[in-house]
Amino acid sequence: MIQMKHVFKIYPNQISALSDITIEISPGEFAYIFGPSGSGKTTLLRILFCEERPTRGEVIINGIEVTRKGFNAIHQVRRTMGVVFQEFKLLRDRTVEENIAFVLEVTGHSRREVRARVMEILEWVGLPERKDDPMYALSAGEQQRVAIARALVNDPPLLLADEPTGNLDVQMTMDVMKIFMDLHKRGTTVLFATHQEHLVRRYPFRVISLGETTGSGKTKDEEVAEA
């Protein structure tokens, strides 16, 4: 599903965000990108969803070497993945339904398809009764569930999550993690960036550790944490 080979990311000010990263994620796998703030988790995910180009190295997603693709082609790659952010990145002036429908409208689905699929995904994340509510009326946990629903509404085989529970309290974190676990059971590949060690212990999956400080680039790839 994902292959990163000897990936480096060095910013113009010579700060090294990633150094010689080599990882492979199989289809249907759940893996943590684990490390403290500034260790390069977000940079790694940004490279995977083609937001940033690596300085060196190869990135292969679903058999496509994305670093060789121009910006006119990357939207096709992005349609094969869902992305969830710590800060949700939802449109605050729109309703729950509109936020989720946005993805399907952008990718050219019919109005009927959009309505049916949005209701289906809202049922799945447990928010069907909130579909007409504006985003500001929702709690942080509910907003994150909407963000997950948006990431999954076009049924992508890969989900990238950047600290999705970073802003949530314990109960909300558990609710959100339950969704991720269900998703994993359904066969979606999940790459979950976090610095929260208790999550890694409670939901034990493969852990890809990034270095402790920016630019150290030390990876403990293939480290598997068994609780």
Add this chain to the structure above:
Amino acid sequence: MAFLRYVMIRALQNMRGNLFPNLGTIGIITITALIFSSFSLIAFNLVSFLRIWEDKIEVIAYLKKGTPAAEVEDVLGRARTLEGVESVRYFSPSDAMAFMEAKLGGQKNLLEGIQAGVLPGSLEIQLKREYRNSTRVREVALRLKQIPQFEEIQSGLEWVETFSTLVSIFQVTCWILGALLLTAMIFIISNTLQLTISSRREEIEIMQIVGASPPYIRVPFYVEGMIQGLLGAGLAIGSLFLLQRMIILYLPSSIQVWLTRVPILFLPPEMIGGILGGGMVLGFFGSFIASMRLLKYSW
């Protein structure tokens, strides 16, 4: 079809969302396009006036004093057979005197005591349509000069040529001014579009994340620029039309009488189409520049 519908809805939503900057931009485009189209209208009317003037070009050949009547008939015949001549009319010295008296009207007593023979006889030579331009008129005048009975050949060509040069200078000035104004228009549109794009930055970022194609994101902004350009140019043409009507309406009656002989025209459909199309093209370029600056992909 669905894409076009989306693009139109989206462009109009963007405009409504940034109503005041958009209205301001359309207003500035209107003023800019109005200045340009006013100059174009003046140039168009001057050219039209020049055409009318050129159309009325005729050659007057003055006979030498004392040319016998028998020779006049011969000269008339020779003039009629010249290439490019449509018709020839003879004005005897007494005809010339009668013409002068008619021209002077109430002041014809100024001519008292002047003998009709003082004025020379002349031939008024109408040229064929294709000969009513500076080159061909000169050709005919040269041939007429070869007839020894003629004292002087006048065509009024010098005036037409001077006027034509002035019109050309005005036209060039008009194009230079137009180029400057239209460049300004591109930057004005570009700035408003940058404002629109900035206000929608969050949404655009999410669109990019969820896999919207570059045309899906950019085309509505291009259309928005084109609508601004079209509306601005359209309003300018509408305002120019009203302005022209009002000016004609409020002109002093003496000038209005003169205008019945020299019609004041409005811009022809092809020029109106050109200005509207130009507005759209400039709008497109303005939005294109804005999107190039702000809708960059970091990839």
